[in-house]
Amino acid sequence: MELYNDNPTYQPGDIVYVFYRNPHTQNVANIQAAAVVNNPENSNELALFLYETYYPLSNEMAVYSTEEEANQAYNYYFGEATEEKFE
Numbered sequence: 001m002e003l004y005n006d007n008p009t010y011q012p013g014d015i016v017y018v019f020y021r022n023p024h025t026q027n028v029a030n031i032q033a034a035a036v037v038n039n040p041e042n043s044n045e046l047a048l049f050l051y052e053t054y055y056p057l058s059n060e061m062a063v064y065s066t067e068e069e070a071n072q073a074y075n076y077y078f079g080e081a082t083e084e085k086f087e
Contacts, residue, residue, distance in 0.1 A: 010036045010046055016063045017070035018048065019077075029078060031070045 010016065014036040022028040032050060039047035039056055047054040048061070057063070064070035 010057065010063075012036055012038050012046065016048070016065060017067050018050065018061065018063055019070070019074065020050065029074070031067065031074055033067070 015033055016036060017031055018034050019029045020032040022030070034048040034050040034055075036057065037047055037049045037054070039045040040054060042056075046057040048057055048063070049055075055061070062073065064073060
C-alpha cells in the first residue's frame, strides 16, 4: 500500500477516508468518511465535505480510497506498530 498517492483521481461523489482530529482534544484522531464534491468556492477544484464543512482537496491531505487503507495507515501512525511495512 502506498502511504500517499501524489496523483489521485477523484471524482465528485467518491467516498474517501481521512484522519480527523477532534478540535477539542488534539491528541484524539479518528478515521472519518468524507465525500468528494465540487468546491463551491471554485468550480474548477474538488473539495472534501466533512462535518458540514468544505475542505479544498490538496496534495497536503492524506486521503485514502478505502477504509482498510486508512486503518492500516492509522495503525502505523497512531497504533503500536513499530517498523511495520505497508504492502
